[in-house]
Amino acid sequence: MSDLDYLCPQCRTTLAAVARGDFDTWECKDGHGVGITLTEAYGHFQEDEIRAIWQAAKSAPQSSLKSPVLGQPMVAVTVAVDDDEVEGNQAGGSHLVTLDVAPAEQFLWFHVVDFEAMPADLPNPAPSAEELAKLEQIRAQSREAVAADAKRQESPESDFGYRFGSKAAALLNLTGFMKKLGAVAGKPLERR
Numbered sequence: 135m136s137d138l139d140y141l142c143p144q145c146r147t148t149l150a151a152v153a154r155g156d157f158d159t160w161e162c163k164d165g166h167g168v169g170i171t172l173t174e175a176y177g178h179f180q181e182d183e184i185r186a187i188w189q190a191a192k193s194a195p196q197s198s199l200k201s202p203v204l205g206q207p208m209v210a211v212t213v214a215v216d217d218d219e220v221e222g223n224q225a226g227g228s229h230l231v232t233l234d235v236a237p238a239e240q241f242l243w244f245h246v247v248d249f250e251a252m253p254a255d256l257p258n259p260a261p262s263a264e265e266l267a268k269l270e271q272i273r274a275q276s277r278e279a280v281a282a283d284a285k286r287q288e289s290p291e292s293d294f295g296y297r298f299g300s301k302a303a304a305l306l307n308l309t310g311f312m313k314k315l316g317a318v319a320g321k322p323l324e325r326r
């Protein structure tokens with residue numbers, strides 16, 4: 135899938151690219167966790183949940199885990215996830231999920247149990263015009279980041295206020311975006 139090595143935030147072995155349904159994940163062979171990129175999250179989680187995770191990441195405490203590409207400290211984020219798929223479930227069904235986030239790499243890392251508990255089967259696979267516009271923005275930023283990375287260390291901030299930390303991270307997010315866009319437009323996937 136990629137010539138980039140993502141390392142397990144816990145044990146630093148190379149993560150394997152695993153497809154869980156239509157979810158492209160990065161997983162540790164020893165079961166330490168399940169990782170996804172931000173663009174992959176956009177395709178599967180509700181936008182308000184992603185926003186909540188990203189917002190919390192800005193002030194979250196450092197965790198003991200290291201980011202998969204750069205080996206920087208990750209942050210531990212706890213958010214409430216609303217499992218609102220069951221109609222008439224007035225009790226809410228909201229539960230807390232703790233995950234590790236590598237903001238610069240736009241990478242989310244879950245315990246396997248927590249990942250499987252995420253309400254991933256949300257009913258609207260077709261993104262709104264607003265979401266498409268946001269994805270277009272991410273794509274443009276990824277391109278800028280890749281171009282900028284070739285020239286200098288600095289790269290532009292994403293709309294979440296974090297820089298793309300590396301060409302690797304930007305490429306991973308761009309790849310996820312292109313796949314999503316291809317699926318949305320009903321066009322063949324663009325392959326690198």
Ligand SMILES: [Zn+2]
Nearest residue numbers: 142145162166
């Ligand atoms: Zn591991």
